[in-house]
Amino acid sequence: MxxxxxxxxxxxxxxxxxxxxxxxxxxxxxxxxxxxxxxxxxxxxxxxxxxxxxxxxxxxxxxxxxxxxxxxxxxxxxxxxxxxxxxxxxxxxxxxxxxxxxxxxxxxxxxxxxxxxxxxxxxxxxxxxxxxxxxxxxxxxxxxxxxxxxxxxxxxxxxxxxxxxxxxxxxxxxxxxxxxxxxxxxxxxxxxxxxxxxxxxxxxxxxxxxxxxxxxxxxxxxxxxxxxxxxxxxxxxxxxYNPFAIFLTIGLILILGSLLSGSYVVYEWLTRGIITHLALTILSAMLFMGGIQVISFGLLADIIITALRVKR
Ligand SMILES: Nc1nc2c(ncn2[C@@H]2O[C@H](COP(=O)(O)OP(=O)(O)O)[C@@H](O)[C@H]2O)c(=O)[nH]1
Ligand SMILES: [Mg+2]
Missing domain, CATH: 3.90.550.10 (Spore Coat Polysaccharide Biosynthesis Protein SpsA; Chain A)
Incomplete structure (x- = not known):
């Protein structure tokens, strides 16, 4: 060792x-x-x-x-x-x-x-x-x-x-x-x-x-x-620690979830021309926005950490 x-x-x-x-x-x-x-x-x-x-x-x-x-x-x-x-x-x-x-x-x-x-x-x-x-x-x-x-x-x-x-x-x-x-x-x-x-x-x-x-x-x-x-x-x-990797992972999981649930809404809209599952639509939108926010937060944290490291 x-x-x-x-x-x-x-x-x-x-x-x-x-x-x-x-x-x-x-x-x-x-x-x-x-x-x-x-x-x-x-x-x-x-x-x-x-x-x-x-x-x-x-x-x-x-x-x-x-x-x-x-x-x-x-x-x-x-x-x-x-x-x-x-x-x-x-x-x-x-x-x-x-x-x-x-x-x-x-x-x-x-x-x-x-x-x-x-x-x-x-x-x-x-x-x-x-x-x-x-x-x-x-x-x-x-x-x-x-x-x-x-x-x-x-x-x-x-x-x-x-x-x-x-x-x-x-x-x-x-x-x-x-x-x-x-x-x-x-x-x-x-x-x-x-x-x-x-x-x-x-x-x-x-x-x-x-x-x-x-x-x-x-x-x-x-x-x-x-x-x-x-x-x-x-x-x-x-x-x-470099938190960006953690926030990026969480953000991508949320976005993936939004794509899965949202794909049903989009499919229904494309085939039938209407959206019947309002709750699912809202959930998909929230997951997507949440994912983007988490990734943005990770980027911000990364900038702050880099600045702190330079200072120390
Ligand atoms: N010399 C010294 N001993 C301390 C101090 N703070 C705690 N201790 C001792 O460190 C040990 C651990 O503290 P303790 O209260 O048992 O913490 P716990 O085991 O986490 O609940 C004990 O033997 C305490 O008497 C300190 O400031 N100076
Ligand atoms: Mg003790």
Whole structure:
């Protein structure tokens, strides 16, 4: 694979100690942090492991994390993406694999060995945990589920992927792959940015089924913020992508539909000299005009995107 060096380290068991795993956990007042760090240490006891907690708390989270054996790095700025930027720059340079997980006990740290397995085996550069596989009732509300599926659908369509859960926070990356990635967003869109950049760089992205549990402590992501971030993300993705092909396809489908339904109207008019199906006539005209409008919109969007690209 271009630009990504292979680990060239044989599979788990005997060689576990030779693999260095770096686990990064961003925290903002997480009451479950002791358990999360303990579980991660225990789950990775056969590996050379470091656990980095990037903290932005006002409670005793950093003290608890340190006591449980984590390296605590305070975050001076704010944001989920920024916390990971700080975490990534703190990773030991001899680390082989970097694991990302929350400090809220929603993910099961005992599943880390399973998550890193495709990377250890040389089958993947980025491994994402699919929470929909084993989701505890109440672990994700309907709003977040719909938002996630909307974003995942857009990412899959625009970047030709087949992901089930693009917003998962339980991820593993080959260190050399991580070093090649370029993310800039300080907030939640960072998670999508990572997948898109990995895809653009032709990295191998795989999903594995994971467990997703109810959160301990308060969620940091709020409804209005989630919503606006979802929309700004979609706008950014559409901006970065050439939408003309999509609009042209939709427009042509509408025009084709109008020709099919309209041909009956025209046939009747030519053979009998009258039009009896008024509704069909109106539908045909609307489909045709709709098709032309969609194509015109695509052209306009293309002009705007080209102008934005020149500016940037
Ligand atoms: N250091 C730091 N951690 C954050 C920040 N925002 C969220 N987190 C942590 O990032 C993880 C994910 O946030 P969470 O509220 O669980 O989001 P969700 O899993 O998408 O519902 C949790 O461990 C949070 O404590 C931040 O600005 N700074
Ligand atoms: Mg969480």
């Amino acid at each position: 271009a630009g990504i060096a292979s680990l060239e380290k044989p599979q788990v068991a005997s060689k576990e100690k030779t693999l260095k795993i770096s686990v990064i956990i961003p925290t903002m007042n997480e009451p479950a942090i002791s358990k999360v760090v303990d579980d991660a240490r225990q789950a990775l006891r056969h590996f050379d492991t470091e656990i980095i907690v990037v903290d932005k708390s006002i409670d005793d989270t950093p003290r608890k994390a340190k006591k449980a054996g984590a390296i605590v790095v305070p975050q001076s700025d704010v944001g989920y993406g920024n916390a990971y930027a700080v975490g990534f720059s703190s990773v030991a340079h001899d680390a082989d694999i970097v694991v990302m997980m929350d400090g809220d006990n929603t993910y099961d740290a005992y599943e880390i060995p399973m998550l890193i397995d495709p990377i250890v085996n040389g089958q993947a550069d980025v491994c994402l945990g699919n929470r929909f596989a084993r989701m505890e009732p109440g672990a994700m509300n309907a709003r977040n589920r719909i938002g996630n599926q909307l974003i995942t659908g857009v990412i899959n369509t625009l970047y030709r992927l087949k992901l089930k859960d693009s917003q998962t926070g339980f991820r593993a990356l080959r260190k050399t792959a991580l070093d090649a990635l370029e993310m800039t967003d300080d907030g939640m869109p960072f998670a999508s940015e990572m997948i898109i950049d990995a895809r653009k760089k032709s990295m191998r992205i795989v999903e594995v089924p994971i467990t997703y549990r109810q959160r301990m402590g308060e969620a940091k992501l709020k409804a209005y913020k989630d919503g606006s971030l979802i929309f700004s993300l979609i706008i950014r993705m559409v901006r970065d």
